[in-house]
Amino acid sequence: MATPSVEDYIKAIYKVQLEADSVSAQDIASRLIVSAAAVSKMLKRLQELRLVDHTPYQSITLTPSGQKMAMEIVRHHRLLELYLVEALGYSWDEVHIEAERLEHHISEEFEQKIDTLMGHPTRCPHGDPIPDKDGNIASVTRTTLATEPPGRLVVSRVSDADAALLRFLKSEGVFPGTDIELIEQEPFGGAFVVRLEDRIVRIAPDAARQIFVEPAGVSG
Ligand SMILES: [Zn+2]
Ligand SMILES: [Zn+2]
Structure with missing residues (x-):
């Protein structure tokens, strides 16, 4: 991407926070x-703008205004993804990149029109929660196919940034909401063997780590 903007940094901090307990400049x-050097310069600026709190050697955190900005960008991003898929006919592996560009440019009115047109959706095509207008967002778990014991599972969301993974999942019929059964991991760190209706699908460890799941029968 071009030189990341204030909004890109705020979103990056939010994303790292979701994946890890603390956020460092290196992350x-x-x-x-x-x-x-670029990060430390920007962190100074973000502190001046009161978007970020950062005490040296401690985790970087978003202030309430930083969190609000993150939710606004994430809302734009996920509504745009859904709009691109549902209204413009993009496939789900193409929309993340488009939304990365567009998210910084749409007006509040445009956002609202998409929201209405899509029927006030709560999930993007990849299963990620869409924050509401007030910045409230459903919580997500970090449980992935690679961390769960064998058993019945429901796919809750998948990483949106890996187009090859998304094309693979689409070809196998794996989407948010799909019921699967994890049978086993093949020996020596091999593929995760999954039953999908009456088919067996083998999913490489790198892919399994990007597929978030919940135990079957639990909704949320
Ligand atoms: Zn995305
Ligand atoms: Zn998405």
Whole structure:
């Protein structure tokens, strides 16, 4: 991407927070593919704007206004993804990149019109929760296919950033809401063997780590 903006940094901090218990400057640098110097410069600016709290050697956190900004961008992103799939006929592996660009540019009115047109959706095509207008968002778990014991599971969401993974999942019929049964992991860190209706699908460990699941029978 071009030089990441304030909004890109705020979203990156939010995303890292979801995946890890604490957020370091290094985490942000690797996520945005920028130098440590660029991150520390931007962190100063974000603190001046009162979007971020950062005491040296402690986790970087969003202030309430930073969190509000993150929710606004995430809402744009996920509503746009849904709109691109449902209204414009994009496939689900194409929309993340488009939404990354568009999310910074749409007006509140445009956002509201998509929201209404889509019937006030709560999930993007990848299963990620869409924050409401007030910035409330459903919580997500970090449980993946790679961390669960064998048993019946429901796919809750999948990583939206890996287009090849999304094409693979689509070809196998695996979407948020799909019921699967994890049978076993093949020996020596091999594929996760999954039953999907009456078919057996083998999912590589790197892919399994990007498929978030919940035990079957639990909704949320
Ligand atoms: Zn996305
Ligand atoms: Zn998405």
